[in-house]
Amino acid sequence: MKNIELLSRTNLCSGLDKNELQAVASIARFIDIPSGKTLFFEGDPAGGFFVLLSGRVRIYKASPDGKEYTIHIIKPGQLFAEAAIFKGDKYPANCVAADDSSAAFFPKEGFLNLLKKYPEISVKIIGSMAAFVRDFTRQVEELSLKEVPARLASYLLYRAEKTGSNSIHLDSTKAELANRLGTISETLSRNLKKLSDLNIVVVNGREITIKDGARLNQIADGEKI
Numbered sequence: 001m002k003n004i005e006l007l008s009r010t011n012l013c014s015g016l017d018k019n020e021l022q023a024v025a026s027i028a029r030f031i032d033i034p035s036g037k038t039l040f041f042e043g044d045p046a047g048g049f050f051v052l053l054s055g056r057v058r059i060y061k062a063s064p065d066g067k068e069y070t071i072h073i074i075k076p077g078q079l080f081a082e083a084a085i086f087k088g089d090k091y092p093a094n095c096v097a098a099d100d101s102s103a104a105f106f107p108k109e110g111f112l113n114l115l116k117k118y119p120e121i122s123v124k125i126i127g128s129m130a131a132f133v134r135d136f137t138r139q140v141e142e143l144s145l146k147e148v149p150a151r152l153a154s155y156l157l158y159r160a161e162k163t164g165s166n167s168i169h170l171d172s173t174k175a176e177l178a179n180r181l182g183t184i185s186e187t188l189s190r191n192l193k194k195l196s197d198l199n200i201v202v203v204n205g206r207e208i209t210i211k212d213g214a215r216l217n218q219i220a221d222g223e224k225i
Contacts, residue, residue, distance in 0.1 A: 003030045006053040007104055010077045012124055013051075020118050027110040033057065033097040046084030046091045048107040052076050055101025058176065059093050070180035072135065073098065073172055082125060085111060098176065146222065149191050151181045153220035156201065160210055170206040194225045 004025045007013050013021055030053075033039060039050070039057065052074050059072040059080060071093055074080045081091055085108055115122050146154065155177075159168045170177060178188040192208075195201045200216055202209040210216055219225060 003028075003053065003102075003104065006076075006102075007051065010051050010053070010079075010104075011127070012079055012121070015124075016121070020121070023114060023118065024106075024121070025104075027114060028104040028106055030104055031102065033101040033103060035097050035100045037097050039095040039097065039103075040081070040091045042091060042094050044091050046081065046089055046108070048105055048111065049082040049084055050080050051104045051106070052078055052080065053102045053104060055097060055099040056171070057095055057101055057103070058098045058179075059095050060179065061093050068179050069182055070176060073176065073180070075171070079125070084108065085125070098172070146220075148181065148183045148187055149194070149225050150220055150222050151183070152188065152191050152195075153216045155181060156208060156210060157213070157216060157220055160213075166210040166213065168208045168210070170208065191225070195219075198225070 004021065007025055007028070008016070008021055013024055016024065028051075033055070035055075040046075042061070054076050056076075057074045057080065058070055059074065060068045060070045062068050072080070080095065084091060156168060160166055172180070174188055175185050178185045181188065192201070192203055195216075196203045198212075198215070200210070200212045200219075202211055
């Protein structure tokens, strides 16, 4: 019952009636994922997709020289690896648990059969994928076109806009954030200190408060610190 209750709060199932929720839960396989455990590697056969129920998982790419680039940090309620349902038979990236986590796994064939019976669920999948693609496109653009200070400034502004507040709580470690921004922890810390020294932001552990949004915008657009 606990898993079904958690499932009812996810992006996939919010708004479903009781019968639809039971139908979705009936084809799910509920799994626990210890922190640090790899759920799948890039190129692994994609037998289905996942919905995160608790914890956090990290989706990342690895370069030939071993560097890791975080694509997305998945939080409870979000879908991941859902592209495997519609196109391709292999996972396009790696996935590892950032915390002790739990998830619901949906096999591709069973889920597609379910969509035939409840086509309205497909609308929710499309919405989730659209949001993921927007975020991924923004990250690719920043990694390819911007220097580290601009990437960091853009990320802080993005989080502030998303939360509607100038006070941002980092829900990942500095190492994870550095991976997401395509840099290393030392470089990230150095740039955060520069922003803090200029009173553009105030840093208190994982709490960052934007003090000068106009200046941060200029840095995000490529102006030197």
